[in-house]
Amino acid sequence: MFRACMNMISEMAKTNPNVVLIGCDHGPGVELSEEIQSRYFVEPISEANIAGMATGLAAEGYIPYILNHATFNTRKTYEQIALDACLQKRPIRVVGMGGGLTTAHLGPTHTAIEDVAIMRAIPDMTVVVPCDADEMTRLMPHTLTWPGTIYIRCAKYGRPIVSDDKAGFEIGKSILMREGAILIIANGAMTHRALTAAQQLSDKGIECGVLHVHTVKPLDKNIVDYVKKARKVFIVEEHTLIGGLGSACLELLIDHSVPAELPPIYRWGLPDAFVQTYGDQDLLLEAFNLQPEQLVKRIIHSVESEGAPFEIAMGKSYDDV
């Protein structure tokens, strides 16, 4: 997904002379086009300066893309993104590679578990979490003209491809990838897991839809209608439950509907804790009960029991309960 992002920046630079790419002691991981070479800078390890410098370039009419690990590009750049980019309307594009648990092998310094929350909290910010490399490719041309600053979370490696070109791409417009009375809302790395879970549920006779919400801010108000039509809704995210996709959806629903109109809604994500273990994205998602087979079990349990939501204590798997 990150490579698709870099490839697109390289391609867009061929025809747009304002595209600038700034790395923080980090290369793009792809061969860049000749056209962008004079507008590609590898800066010292200095995240705050890079974000501020990018806004200075934006003031001169450039379209700067700054790339770094998702943690560093959100935590260390926060004030510059808030005050220099968003407040002063000097749009930059913040590319967060290794979003979520993608770089779990490097531990809690590199696992971006609250990046969406902190970026979303900034006024005038846009937050996008594509689900695969193809969708990243569809997103990137929009970043040339989108008026505000954008955080782009690269939350997985590029495959599997689950997005469809026919569905198109528009910032702020969610995509119903699959219909069903039970609805899973997801984005990023969780979208293909939600689709896999939905298929397995369908095989078991439970029709399950998947709404892919690639833009967490601005949030698509149509989500309210999708939720109202569903029998039960499960919002799954590779992020803590504080301030991410689930929070955003609930805020929208509370503001644009009355409780009686809403079905039961469950949120499943990462615990409110630093991820102090190692491994890879798949292993950790399993540890947090977010892999497709676990989603299936949890949803079945929830659908069959019409009572209180079924939750699992931290550190225990579904099968332990």
Add this chain to the structure above:
Amino acid sequence: MSNAIAELAEKAKSSKLDGRSKELRRLVIGGLQGARKGHIGSALSLIEIVRVLYDNTLNYKIGDLTWPERDRFILSKGHGCLGLYAILADKGFISKDELSTYSKEGSRLGGCCEELVPGIEATTGALGHGLSIGVGMAKGALMRKRNNRVFVLLGDGEMGEGSIWEAALSASKHNLTNLITIIDDNKVQLAGYTKDISCFGSLADKWSSFGFEVKEVNGHDIQELESVFEEKPKKNPMAIICHTVKGKGISFAENDSAWHWKNKISDDLINQMYVALEDY
């Protein structure tokens, strides 16, 4: 402190103020009449710096604020904005009447700079931002093959921000000869003397070690400022350390951290400030 530096600091203390410098300071004092609070000492130390920039150095068109070839000036120590507002009012970017709305509800003249004010290039106030923005603007100007320069004014206390030194690395790496970093070295920050709080040692050595061509001047001497701002380095970005006096022009406010920011300013105190300025 070397003898030469001590001499510059002494010259800054003993520098007299001419009529124009006093008039600009009267505008600063007038700005206090609305909200009765503000960063007074921080504004008064930079008056001659902005005076020379706007009188002699900067290329700008008041009727065309977005003229691409204009020189950019960023007041990174945004809390010193009352001094900048004074020169902007003097030059006609804003009206002199507007100054008394400083920091008041509904005013666009806040307690820190905002770029929505005509003539202000960047919103500052959170310290440590201006130089990075300036790096981007200077790099952008070079990429656009424009000849304009970018001036960024830092406070001495502000240099405790790590982002300043990140930006210095970047400016040096890109050989930004069109970026002029000015330090308002008034030697006092909010909590006391900068030498006691921030322990910078030799500022000249620090900037020099980051690849800057360093100049040191009396920041209240008009001719020295005119001369140094005209210099155009060939290879490296330039840092100009301006030795100044916090609260310059109001004898009882000088070198006193209590005047970094002051509130509840009475009519009587304002009158005392006017009198002290006339007697200076």
